[in-house]
Amino acid sequence: MGRTKSVFRGVLLGSVSALFLVHAAATPASGESVLRASMHADVRTLDPHWTTQTIAGIHGMLVYDTLFGVDDELVPKPQMVGDYKISDDRKTYTFTLREGLKFHDGTPVTTNDVIASLKRWGAKDQAARAMMGYVSALEKVDERTFRMVLTEPYGLVLDTLGKTGTMVPIIMREKDAKTEGNAQVTEAIGSGPFRMLKEQWVPGSKTVYVKNADYVPRKEAPSGFSGAKVPRVDRIELLWIADAQTRMQALIAGEIDFLEQPSVDFVPILEQTPNVKVIRTGSVDSHWGTIRINHLHPPFDKPEARQALYHLVKQEDFLQTIVGNPQYYRVCYSFITCGTAYADETGKEQVGDYNPKKALEKLKAAGYKNEPISVLAATDHHTITPASQVLLASMRAAGINVDAVSIDWGSVVARRAKREKPEAGGWNIFVTTSSGVSSLNPALNTWLGAGCEKANVGWPCDEELDRLRAQFAFAGSVEERKQIARKIQERAVHVVPYIIFGQWTQPLAYRSDKIDGIVPVTGTTVFWNIAKKG
Amino acid sequence: MGAYIVRRLLATFPVMAVVAVFVFLLLRLAPGDPAALIAGDDATSADIDAIRAKLGLDLPIWEQFVLWIADILRGDLGVSIFSNLPVTVLIGQRLEPTLMLMLATLFVAVTLAIPLGVLAAWKARTAIDRIVMVFSVLGFAVPVFLAGYVLIYVFSIQLRWLPVQGYRPLAQGLWPCLQGLILPAIALGTTYMALIARITRASMLEVLAQDYIRTANAKGLATRRVLLLHALKNASVPIVTVIGIGIALLISGVVITETVFNIPGLGRLTVDAVLKRDYPIVQGLILVFAGVKVLINLMIDLSYVFLDPRIRY
Numbered sequence: 139m140g141r142t143k144s145v146f147r148g149v150l151l152g153s154v155s156a157l158f159l160v161h162a163a164a165t166p167a168s169g170e171s172v173l174r175a176s177m178h179a180d181v182r183t184l185d186p187h188w189t190t191q192t193i194a195g196i197h198g199m200l201v202y203d204t205l206f207g208v209d210d211e212l213v214p215k216p217q218m219v220g221d222y223k224i225s226d227d228r229k230t231y232t233f234t235l236r237e238g239l240k241f242h243d244g245t246p247v248t249t250n251d252v253i254a255s256l257k258r259w260g261a262k263d264q265a266a267r268a269m270m271g272y273v274s275a276l277e278k279v280d281e282r283t284f285r286m287v288l289t290e291p292y293g294l295v296l297d298t299l300g301k302t303g304t305m306v307p308i309i310m311r312e313k314d315a316k317t318e319g320n321a322q323v324t325e326a327i328g329s330g331p332f333r334m335l336k337e338q339w340v341p342g343s344k345t346v347y348v349k350n351a352d353y354v355p356r357k358e359a360p361s362g363f364s365g366a367k368v369p370r371v372d373r374i375e376l377l378w379i380a381d382a383q384t385r386m387q388a389l390i391a392g393e394i395d396f397l398e399q400p401s402v403d404f405v406p407i408l409e410q411t412p413n414v415k416v417i418r419t420g421s422v423d424s425h426w427g428t429i430r431i432n433h434l435h436p437p438f439d440k441p442e443a444r445q446a447l448y449h450l451v452k453q454e455d456f457l458q459t460i461v462g463n464p465q466y467y468r469v470c471y472s473f474i475t476c477g478t479a480y481a482d483e484t485g486k487e488q489v490g491d492y493n494p495k496k497a498l499e500k501l502k503a504a505g506y507k508n509e510p511i512s513v514l515a516a517t518d519h520h521t522i523t524p525a526s527q528v529l530l531a532s533m534r535a536a537g538i539n540v541d542a543v544s545i546d547w548g549s550v551v552a553r554r555a556k557r558e559k560p561e562a563g564g565w566n567i568f569v570t571t572s573s574g575v576s577s578l579n580p581a582l583n584t585w586l587g588a589g590c591e592k593a594n595v596g597w598p599c600d601e602e603l604d605r606l607r608a609q610f611a612f613a614g615s616v617e618e619r620k621q622i623a624r625k626i627q628e629r630a631v632h633v634v635p636y637i638i639f640g641q642w643t644q645p646l647a648y649r650s651d652k653i654d655g656i657v658p659v660t661g662t663t664v665f666w667n668i669a670k671k672g
Numbered sequence: 673m674g675a676y677i678v679r680r681l682l683a684t685f686p687v688m689a690v691v692a693v694f695v696f697l698l699l700r701l702a703p704g705d706p707a708a709l710i711a712g713d714d715a716t717s718a719d720i721d722a723i724r725a726k727l728g729l730d731l732p733i734w735e736q737f738v739l740w741i742a743d744i745l746r747g748d749l750g751v752s753i754f755s756n757l758p759v760t761v762l763i764g765q766r767l768e769p770t771l772m773l774m775l776a777t778l779f780v781a782v783t784l785a786i787p788l789g790v791l792a793a794w795k796a797r798t799a800i801d802r803i804v805m806v807f808s809v810l811g812f813a814v815p816v817f818l819a820g821y822v823l824i825y826v827f828s829i830q831l832r833w834l835p836v837q838g839y840r841p842l843a844q845g846l847w848p849c850l851q852g853l854i855l856p857a858i859a860l861g862t863t864y865m866a867l868i869a870r871i872t873r874a875s876m877l878e879v880l881a882q883d884y885i886r887t888a889n890a891k892g893l894a895t896r897r898v899l900l901l902h903a904l905k906n907a908s909v910p911i912v913t914v915i916g917i918g919i920a921l922l923i924s925g926v927v928i929t930e931t932v933f934n935i936p937g938l939g940r941l942t943v944d945a946v947l948k949r950d951y952p953i954v955q956g957l958i959l960v961f962a963g964v965k966v967l968i969n970l971m972i973d974l975s976y977v978f979l980d981p982r983i984r985y
Contacts, residue, residue: 190712552705
C-alpha cells in the first residue's frame with residue numbers, strides 16, 4: 139500500500155507542481171518581451187556534451203559560452219577569450235579569459251572551469267579527440283590564463299575550439315564538468331546570454347530561458363557565432379510542436395514568432411503569407427545527404443563495387459524529392475561541403491555519371507552475384523525517408539536485388555552499429571544526412587575517416603586516406619591545406635567512404651512584424667540579438 | 673458488494689504483472705537502442721557500448737527486469753533516460769492536459785450523442801433518423817487529423833476565434849484553458865459522439881419495443897417522460913459501457929489529437945518516448961494506463977447496480 143502510495147505521491151507531486159508551480163510561474167510577467175520559437179526537436183537533456191543532438195547544441199549556445207566562435211566566413215574569433223598567443227613552433231597556445239565573465243549562479247568563470255570543461259568535451263567529441271591526441275598539457279597559469287601545450291604543431295586548434303553544430307565546446311562550472319562523460323550534468327548553469335528556468339522545463343513540450351542580465355557581450359559586431367551576443371528579449375520559450383502543419387499554422391496565426399525548420403512543402407505558402415519572412419540560414423548549406431556503405435561485407439568490400447554505386451545517384455532526383463525548390467539546394471560532388479574553402483569536385487565526371495545499367499554491369503564485374511543488398515530504409519524521417527525511397531527505386535531500376543529493411547530511424551541507428559553480415563542482422567547500405575558544418579574540412583568530417591575498426595559505422599579501411607587526413611591537420615597554410623584537400627578528394631572518390639546526394643539549406647521562417655535581428659548561422663540556431671518589435 | 677470490489681481489486685495484481693512482463697519484453701525485443709541514439713552519428717562502437725553500460729542496458733534482460741520490478745515495488749517508476757527526470761514527475765506534468773481534453777471530449781460527445789440517439793430511435797426509419805445515422809457514419813469515417821486541420825483552418829486561421837495549438841493550464845483561468853480545448857474536443861468528440869449515438873439508438877429501439885413502454889404510452893404518459901424516464905434508463909447499460917470504454921481509450925489514445933493541436937498530454941509523451949526508446953517512460957506509462965483501464969472497468973461494472981436494480985454482485 140505504501141509503495142502504491144509512493145507512485146501516487148510522485149504523480150501527484152508532478153501534477154501539483156505542474157498546476158501550481160510550473161504553470162503559475164510559466165505565465166510571463168506583464169510587459170516582458172517573450173520570443174516563442176518552434177524548434178525541430180524538444181530539448182531532451184540539460185547536458186550539451188552528453189549527446190550529439192543538434193537541439194542539445196542549441197540549448198548549449200543559449201546557456202553557455204564558448205572560448206572561440208566562428209564568424210560568417212567560418213574564421214574562428216575569440217569569444218570568452220580576450221587575448222591569446224601562439225608560440226613560434228605552434229606547440230603552445232596561451233589563452234586569457236575576458237574580464238567579468240560570470241556563471242548564472244554569480245561565481246566567476248576561471249581557468250579551472252575551462253580546463254575541466256575542455257577535458258570532458260575532449261573525451262567525447264570526435265574532432266576534440268583528434269586535437270586532444272596531441273595535447274600534452276592543459277595548464278593553469280592564473281585564474282584567467284591557461285596554456286595548452288601540444289606534442290606536435292596541430293594546425294586546427296582554434297577551428298576545433300570554435301566548432302559549431304553539435305558537441306560544441308561550451309564552458310561549464312568545474313563541478314559540473316567533472317561529471318563523468320556518459321553521465322548527464324543535471325544543472326544548466328552556464329555563463330551564456332540566457333539562463334534556463336529548469337523548474338519550468340517540460341521535456342517534450344517547452345523549455346524556458348530568461349535574459350542573463352549579468353552577461354557582458356563583446357564589443358565587436360555580431361557575425362556568425364562571434365562578436366556581440368546581446369540578449370534582447372526577456373524570455374525565450376522553445377516549443378516542440380510535433381506536427382509540421384500545426385507549426386506552420388501557428389506561425390501564420392502569430393502564436394509563435396519563429397519557426398526553425400518549416401517543412402519545405404510549406405515554404406511556398408509561408409513565402410506568400412503577409413508578415414512572414416522565409417530566410418536562408420547562414421552562408422553554408424545546413425545539410426548534405428549521404429549514402430553510407432558497409433565496407434565489411436561483399437560485394438561492397440571491393441572499391442569497384444562501391445564505385446559502381448555512383449552510377450545509381452542522380453542528385454537532382456534526390457534533391458527534388460526532399461527539397462523541391464532549387465533555391466535551397468545544390469548539386470555537390472565534393473566530400474567537403476560545397477561553397478566552403480576546402481571543397482573540391484575533382485572526379486565529378488565519375489561521381490556524377492548517372493547510369494543504372496552501368497551500375498549493374500560494374501557490380502557484376504566486381505563479383506556481385508545477385509545476392510540481396512540490405513538497405514536500411516528509415517520510415518519516419520522527413521528527409522531520410524524520401525531519399526531512401528529514391529535510392530531504392532534507382533537500385534530496382536538497375537536490376538539489383540534489393541532487400542529493403544523498412545524500420546524507424548531509431549532502429550536504423552541501432553542496426554547500423556552491427557558489424558555482422560546482412561543476413562545475420564547487419565546491413566549493406568543506409569541513407570542519412572549530416573550537418574554542413576560537420577564537413578568544413580577533412581579533419582572535422584569524421585565520415586571520411588578510414589581507420590577500419592576505429593572508423594565510423596561502415597568501417598572504411600584505407601591507410602592512404604587516413605594519412606592524408608592527418609597531414610591536413612598539420613598543414614601550415616590555407617594553400618597547403620587546399621592541396622591536401624584535393625588529394626583527399628581524389629583518394630575518397632576511389633575509396634568511396636560514402637556517396638553524396640547533394641546539399642541543401644533548411645530555411646527558417648519568422649514573423650517580420652514581431653521580431654527582428656535574427657543572426658543567420660549554419661548548423662544550429664542562435665537567439666542572441668533577436669528583439670521583439672513594438 | 674464490498675467483497676466483490678475487494679476481489680476485483682486483488683485481480684488487478686496478476687493483470688498488472690502480465691502487463692509488466694509483456695511491456696518489458698516487447699521493448700527489449702523490439703529493434704532500436706537508446707544508447708545509439710544518444711551517441712549520435714560520429715560514435716564508435718566503443719562509445720555506444722560505454723553509454724549502454726552506463727544505462728545498465730548491457731546487463732542480461734532478466735537482470736534488467738528484476739531491477740525494474742524491484743523499483744516498481746518500491747513505488748519508483750524510474751528515471752527518463754534522456755531528461756533524467758523521474759517518470760512520475762513527467763506523467764504528472766502531462767496528466768492535466770490529457771484529463772482536461774478527455775473531459776471536454778466526453779462532454780461534447782455525451783451531451784450531443786445521447787439526445788441524437790434517443791431522437792433517432794424515437795423517429796426510427798424517418799428522415800430525422802437517417803440524417804442522424806448519416807452524421808454518425810461520417811463521424812466515424814472522417815479521420816481525426818483531417819477534422820482537426822479543417823477546424824483549425826476555419827476557426828483559427830480564417831475566423832481567428834480560437835488558438836491553433838497549445839494548452840493553457842487551468843491555473844491560468846478556465847476560459848483560456850477551454851479556448852484551447854474546444855477544437856480538439858470537437859475533432860475527437862465527433863468520433864465518440866457517432867459511436868455513442870449509434871449505441872443509444874440501437875439500445876433505445878430494443879427497449880421501445882418492450883410491452884411496458886407500450887403500456888406507458890397507452891396510459892397517456894408524455895412522450896418525453898416515456899423516452900427519458902422509462903426507456904433511456906433501461907437502455908443505459910450498453911450506453912454506459914461504451915462511454916466507459918471511451919474514457920479508457922481517451923486516456924491513452926489521444927495521440928493524434930494531441931499532435932495536431934499540440935497538447936502536451938500523455939499520448940504525446942508515450943509516442944515521443946517510444947521513438948526515443950526511453951524505456952522507463954514507456955514502461956511506466958503502460959503500467960499506469962493498464963491500471964487506469966482496470967479501475968475504469970471496475971467502475972463501469974459497479975455503475976450497473978445503480979442503473980439496473982436486477983444486477984447484483
